[in-house]
Amino acid sequence: MASGRLALAGAAVTLIAVVVALAAQALAPHNPLKQNLSNTLASPSRTHLLGTDNVGRDVLSRVIWGTRISLVAGFVSVALAALAGSLIGLFAGYRGGRVDGLAMRLMDALLSFPPLVLALALGAVLGADLSGVLIALGVVYTPTFARLMRGQVLTIRGREYIEAARALGASGGAIAWRHVLPNAATPIVVQASLSVAFAILAEASLSFLGLGVQPPEASWGSMINAGRGYLRQAPWVVFGPGAALFVTVLGLNFLGDAVRDALDPKLRV
Numbered sequence: 001m002a003s004g005r006l007a008l009a010g011a012a013v014t015l016i017a018v019v020v021a022l023a024a025q026a027l028a029p030h031n032p033l034k035q036n037l038s039n040t041l042a043s044p045s046r047t048h049l050l051g052t053d054n055v056g057r058d059v060l061s062r063v064i065w066g067t068r069i070s071l072v073a074g075f076v077s078v079a080l081a082a083l084a085g086s087l088i089g090l091f092a093g094y095r096g097g098r099v100d101g102l103a104m105r106l107m108d109a110l111l112s113f114p115p116l117v118l119a120l121a122l123g124a125v126l127g128a129d130l131s132g133v134l135i136a137l138g139v140v141y142t143p144t145f146a147r148l149m150r151g152q153v154l155t156i157r158g159r160e161y162i163e164a165a166r167a168l169g170a171s172g173g174a175i176a177w178r179h180v181l182p183n184a185a186t187p188i189v190v191q192a193s194l195s196v197a198f199a200i201l202a203e204a205s206l207s208f209l210g211l212g213v214q215p216p217e218a219s220w221g222s223m224i225n226a227g228r229g230y231l232r233q234a235p236w237v238v239f240g241p242g243a244a245l246f247v248t249v250l251g252l253n254f255l256g257d258a259v260r261d262a263l264d265p266k267l268r269v
Helices: 002-022 059-095 097-111 115-126 130-156 160-167 172-208 220-230 236-263
Strands: none
Touching: 002 059, 002 236, 059 097, 059 130, 059 172, 059 220, 059 236, 097 130, 115 130, 115 172, 130 172, 160 172, 172 220, 172 236, 220 236
16 A cells, blocks of 8 residues: 555655664764865765865765754654653643643643744743754643643543542542553654654754754754855755755654554544
């Protein structure tokens, strides 16, 4: 089936990206930070397969090292958001009442901002570095996971096995951790698998705008920003990071769709 082939393609792209990120030091043919002002904007050759940028750095090496930044930003920020959002949604949904109302109004307030605008504002406050990007994106995606978890908890907490656990004398905390959370986790996993690609795009956008990873560190977004002024004379400066961003995000989307199809009972045949 076409969906199966797309899933395999997505898994292959993701696996390759992870291997490249882990083995960046061994795979990069040159030092990604070393400048050579006598060889600026050199066209692709055997020595520099994707050419060099405006200060003579090897584009391929910077693309390879940029893979590490992008994957860390995508996976870590989504993991932070999933953890924080799940805890908020679990606590709010299980406790209900004023706690639920206050927590959800706070999540609604965060959701009222466009994601990129909120990430830009948080990035400006937290500082333009990788840790600031991770926290900013984690905050941006937390409300989505919180509301999703809350909805699952509201559905689960009235089921028979929860009532049986209460009747047997289990505490509220034990019920939440041992019975509610495991049964509410599947939608969180699906949402996380779909959010990683968007987080990578968001990190690239922040770096492009100057609020992400700062030069001379290699980031796909900052590389595209630095090369956009040389599109006519040296398009390879932008092509390398742009193609890497496109293929990685596309592969992660295919993989996320496959995870959703596998775990969502509504989509099972």
